[in-house]
Amino acid sequence: GGRGQYGHVVIVFEPNPGKGFEFVDEIVGGVIPKEYIPAVKKGLENALTNGNLAGYTTIDIKARLVFGSYHEVDSSQIAFEVAASMAFKASKDKCQPVLLEPIMAVEVTVPEEYVGNVISDLIGRRGRIEGQSSHGHIQNIKAMVPLAEMFGYSTALRSNSQGRATYTMQIDHYEECPKYIAEEIIKKRNA
Template sequence: TLCDSNFKVKYDWLKYPEPVLSYAVEPKRKEDEDRLSTAIFRLTADDPTFIVERNDVTKQLLIKGMGATHLQVMVEKLARKFGVEVTLGKPEIAYKETIKGTAKAEGKYKKQTGGHGQYGHCFIEISPLERGKEFEFVDKIFGGAIPKQYIPAVEKGIKETMKEGILAGYPVVDVKVVLYDGSYHPVDSSELAFKIAASMAFKKAMAEAKPVLLEPVLEVEIRVPESFLGDIISDLNTRRGKILGMDSEKGISIIRALVPEAEMLTYGLDLASLTQGRGYFTARFAKYEEVPARIAEEIIKRKKSEEGKE
C-alpha cells in the first residue's frame, strides 16, 4: 500500500468471489490438446475469478467462473487470442467404489503353450477399511506356499485391478486385502502369472463383499437475506442436503450443510434465481459417502450404457 510513512495504512487483501459454475472443457481438434492447457492457464493470469483445475479421478479439465456468460466470454477469448476452439460439457462426478462386507476368493491362472507355461495361484480375503484409509495389504503366507519374490506381484495385481471397480469402473478404495494361501510351480510360476491370479481373486471377492458406490460430499455455507431462508432450506432438502447448523447476522441467514457434489453443479445459478441475485455460497470437499441404492443403480446403468456406445 502506498501511504505517508508517518501514517501507515495497510489494507486487507482483496477477496475474490467464489466461482458459481463449472464446465468440463476439451478441444474440438485433437492436435490442440497441448495448446489448450497452455492457453487456458494464461487466461487465469488476467482474471482471478476464472479458475482452471484438472480432476485426477475423472481426468477432465475443468473451468470455473461467475456464470454462463463469463465462461462463454473466456471460451471466445480462447478462440480469438489463441486459435483454440473448445466444447463445453457437464463435469463428471469423481465417484468411487468400496465394499461393506468381507469375502474370500481364490485366483488361479494356469496356461500351457509348449515350453514354459504360466502358473499363479492365491487365496485372499478382503474386508472394508475406515473411510479414507485407501488400501492395506497383509501378507500371511507361511511355509513357503508362495515364494517371497512373488508376493509383491500379488499386491501389484490387486492395486492395478482396484483402478476400475466391478460396479461401474470407478476406483476402488478403503479395502484391506489379506493374502493367506496359494501355490506355485517351480518352473512355470512368474510375476505376471501371480499378478493375473491376484486380479482374478480380487474381482471374485469384491463381487461377494457387498460392493457399493461412493460419492463426494461438499460442506456448503450459504448466506442469504432472512426472507429467503425457507426457500433455501426447501431447496437443500431436494438436493439431499443435511443441515449442520444455522445462524443469523445483521439480517443475513447463514446456513451450513453437507450436500452431494452431484447436486451442486449448477447451484450458483439456482441460488441467484432463488434469491434475486442476493445469495452467496462457498463450498469445499468434506468426505465420501455411500450413494443411496436407487441413485446408485441409475449411475451404474448410465455408465454402462455410455461404455456400450464407445
C-alpha cells in the same frame, strides 16, 4: 510345450472404511516366495483402479493374502499379478460393493428474508442442514450435499436470493449412494 504361467493366491477382502487400500501379507512357511508378494499387491492395485462396480475405482478395502502356491518353473511376477486381479474380480458377488458419492460441505451466506428459499432448495438437492447461525440480518447455513446435486446451484441460489447470497463448498467425505441412484448409474455405465 513351452513355459506356462502359474500363480495361485487366496485373498480375504474386508471393508476398510475411510482408510483406503490396505494390503496385508499373512503368508507363512514360504507357500509363495517373498519375491512374488509385491506382484500380488500390484495386481490388486491395478484391479482396484478398474473397480468391480461400473468400472469405478474401488476404495476402502483391506486385502489379506492368506495362502497360495507356486511352481518352480511356471511361476512369474506377471502370473501372480494376474492371479491377484482375478481374485479381486471373483470377489464381486461375495463382497457386495457399494457405490459411493462425494458429499460436499456447503456454506451459504444469505439475507434472512431468503433463508426459507435457500433451505428448501438445499433439501431438494438431498442436502442435510447441519447448522444455522445469525449475524445481524445475515444468516449462515451449513449443509452437507451430494456433489451430483450441486450442478447448477449458482444459478438457483442467485434466483432464490435475488443475487444477494454467496456460497462456498468443499469435499467433506464419501457416502453410500442411494440404491435407486446407484442402480441408474450402473445401468448407464454398463450400457
